[in-house]
Amino acid sequence: MSKEEFRRFGHELIDWVAEYLEHVEDLPVLAQIEPGDLKAQLPVAPPETGEPMEQIIADVDRLIVPALTHWNHPSFFAYFATSTSAPGIFGELLSAAFDNKAMLWRTSPASTELEEVTLDWLRQMMGLDAGMTGIIYDTASVSSMHAIAAAREGVELRIREEGMSGRKDLPLLRVYVSEQSHSSIEKGVITLGLGQRGLRKIPTDSEFRMDSKALGAAIAEDKQNGIVPFCVVATVGTTSTSSIDPVAEIIPICERYMMWLHVDAAYAGSAAVVPELRYILKGCERADSLAVNPHKWLFTPFDLSVLYCRHLNLLRRAFSLVPEYLRTPEQEQVRSGSDYGVQLGRRFRALKLWMIIRYFGHEGLAARIREHCRLAKLFAAWIEGDPNWELMAPVPLGLVCFRACPAIDWIDDDVRNARLDVLNEAIMHGVNATGKALLSHTKLNGKLTLRLSIGNIRTTEKHVRQVWDLLNEQLKLLGRQS
Numbered sequence: 001m002s003k004e005e006f007r008r009f010g011h012e013l014i015d016w017v018a019e020y021l022e023h024v025e026d027l028p029v030l031a032q033i034e035p036g037d038l039k040a041q042l043p044v045a046p047p048e049t050g051e052p053m054e055q056i057i058a059d060v061d062r063l064i065v066p067a068l069t070h071w072n073h074p075s076f077f078a079y080f081a082t083s084t085s086a087p088g089i090f091g092e093l094l095s096a097a098f099d100n101k102a103m104l105w106r107t108s109p110a111s112t113e114l115e116e117v118t119l120d121w122l123r124q125m126m127g128l129d130a131g132m133t134g135i136i137y138d139t140a141s142v143s144s145m146h147a148i149a150a151a152r153e154g155v156e157l158r159i160r161e162e163g164m165s166g167r168k169d170l171p172l173l174r175v176y177v178s179e180q181s182h183s184s185i186e187k188g189v190i191t192l193g194l195g196q197r198g199l200r201k202i203p204t205d206s207e208f209r210m211d212s213k214a215l216g217a218a219i220a221e222d223k224q225n226g227i228v229p230f231c232v233v234a235t236v237g238t239t240s241t242s243s244i245d246p247v248a249e250i251i252p253i254c255e256r257y258m259m260w261l262h263v264d265a266a267y268a269g270s271a272a273v274v275p276e277l278r279y280i281l282k283g284c285e286r287a288d289s290l291a292v293n294p295h296k297w298l299f300t301p302f303d304l305s306v307l308y309c310r311h312l313n314l315l316r317r318a319f320s321l322v323p324e325y326l327r328t329p330e331q332e333q334v335r336s337g338s339d340y341g342v343q344l345g346r347r348f349r350a351l352k353l354w355m356i357i358r359y360f361g362h363e364g365l366a367a368r369i370r371e372h373c374r375l376a377k378l379f380a381a382w383i384e385g386d387p388n389w390e391l392m393a394p395v396p397l398g399l400v401c402f403r404a405c406p407a408i409d410w411i412d413d414d415v416r417n418a419r420l421d422v423l424n425e426a427i428m429h430g431v432n433a434t435g436k437a438l439l440s441h442t443k444l445n446g447k448l449t450l451r452l453s454i455g456n457i458r459t460t461e462k463h464v465r466q467v468w469d470l471l472n473e474q475l476k477l478l479g480r481q482s
């Protein structure tokens, strides 16, 4: 592509993105298509010859946009609401232009060194101690899997060298999580060959936090049975309710049994940049590692997850492998990303986070997260003030768990709950079908629960009021029918 053409299409696309972000609110949040609709409109074979850029861009409008679910829509309240931001988009643009593969320090000194500095900034903003060193991965699933791998390396059972299969000398190794932990931890355990038997789920208390007494008892019992407990994964900000495991109670247990404590703070970790919310990381000053996702609540385009780790030497021991063709004269002086994980080449992800932190500043990031938490509390207050609705979990941050509970003459509790499940699911689908807002759900104590997550940089009180109105409209409509 000539420089002139590149400029023309580049300007056109930046204009396109500016309009898209300005008017994303006018688009349906949830893609209004049926499975297979997009595929049916695409040629099955690749073009034999190149096509004009105009046509390709036109097809983005015609085919791709209608098949998008718009995470940038300010009324996206599902899962954990996230959004990109202008400096983040510029960071992605530049990193695509540089196309560096940060496998070794010398293949991208900028990426390697900027990552170290930017992650140290984030560490300071979150109030983590200087013993925690950060490394970037794509997702929290991968960050946590690497933490568990480092923990396993610390057990000194020569698993790196001899593997786990066919070994009679190897006891069952076990990782502990709460019943509310994210499925990614179980997947990590499976990936590392520890098997689902290698994971024990600990019950939670009435506020969905890991029961630390039950944890201690489970570990003691397993040890008596010859199992080797080696890692606890606590969650700060669970996926269903954003509950915060009592890390300060869990840490002495880990220390007593010499176990690794990893903290999955994928969602909530970002909230620690707000000084008055730092308490959520209480106890983490003694954790061995912690994962946080700037792509969740720090306005960073997907993907960018950070693993903070106190024992980078173990992570390196688990993963470093330097064949002759990767040997460099400076390798003992520098950090090379490929030594700390399964990937060789790594994207230049630090650039976007560096630009975001510089553009918003610590204060700007904290102010936005603080506002999201205020909006969540406001919505929770509306729920609490209306007998037709009930809160299903505490609201420590930006997530509200709730359900409709209209007073109708039900036969008994089981029937009532079953009817309420159906009603709430219908309310959620009804709201989502309007295209004006998107909610998701979970189950808490066997009850279908709606989740409203506020984390999008463009969400204001107006959008929260709108979804409240939509919910009440649906309740009126469906409550009458049920």
Ligand SMILES: Cc1ncc(COP(=O)(O)O)c(C=O)c1O
Pocket: 080, 138, 139, 140, 141, 142, 182, 184, 235, 237, 238, 239, 264, 265, 266, 267, 293, 305
């Ligand atoms: C607590 C928690 N951990 C881990 C994950 C997985 O995140 P990722 O998509 O970055 O792997 C999520 C996703 O929502 C989460 O809520």
